[in-house]
Amino acid sequence: MLSACGVGGFLIYREYNDSEEAGTDLGTSAEIDGLVNYRTSNPAALSQSHVTSPVTYPMTPPAGGPHFGQWQNCVGDVYNAPIVDGNAVHSLEHGAVWITYQPSLGSSDVEKLAAKVRGQAYMMMSPYPGQTSPISLQAWGYQVTVDDADDDRIDEFIRRFRQTATMEPGATCASGITTTTG
Secondary structure: OOOHHHHHHHHHHHHHHHHHHOOOOOOOOOOOOOOOEHHHHHHHHOOEEOOOOOOOOOOOOOOOOOOOOEOOOOOOEOOOOOOOOOHHHHHHHHEEEEEEEEOOOOOHHHHHHHHHOOOOEEEEEEEOOOOOEEEEEEEEEEEEEEEOOHHHHHHHHHHHHHHOOOOOOOOOOOOOOOOOOO
C-alpha cells in the first residue's frame, strides 16, 4: 500500500513539474489562445527581489519581477482606482491573478469582471491607465489580453493560474495594503 502511494505521489509530482515548465495546468496540454509565458520568453524579467524604488517593467501591466516588500490585498478586492505596480506584483508572487482594465471600459463589462473577483481568494482587479488592451489578466509569469468581459479565456486563465503560478506556495493574500493611486 505504502509503495503504491509513493509511486502515485511521484507521478503527480512529475506531472505537476512537467506542466509548470510547459505553462499549462495539470491534466491538459492546451494553451490559452494569446497567452504570453514570460517564464520561458523572458525569465530574467521575473526577479523576485524586493526593492524600495519603482520599477520599469518590460510588460504592461507587469506580470512579475522586482517588487515592493508589501503586497496588495488580494482576497477578492475590486479597486476602483489604479494600484501601485510594485505592490500588485508582490501579490502575483503570492499566487494572485490580477485583472486590469482600461478606465474607459463600459460599466457592464467592469461589473462582469468584478463578479469574477469578489469573494475569491487570490484575486484582485483594478483599472490600469495606458494598457493597450481593454482587459488584461496577469499571474506570475503569465499574461493574456482580451477585448471583452465575456471572453472564455478569462475563466480559463483564472482556473489555470490562480494560486498555481505562485512563487511562494502558502503565502497569504490577506493583510496587504489597500491603498490606490487615485
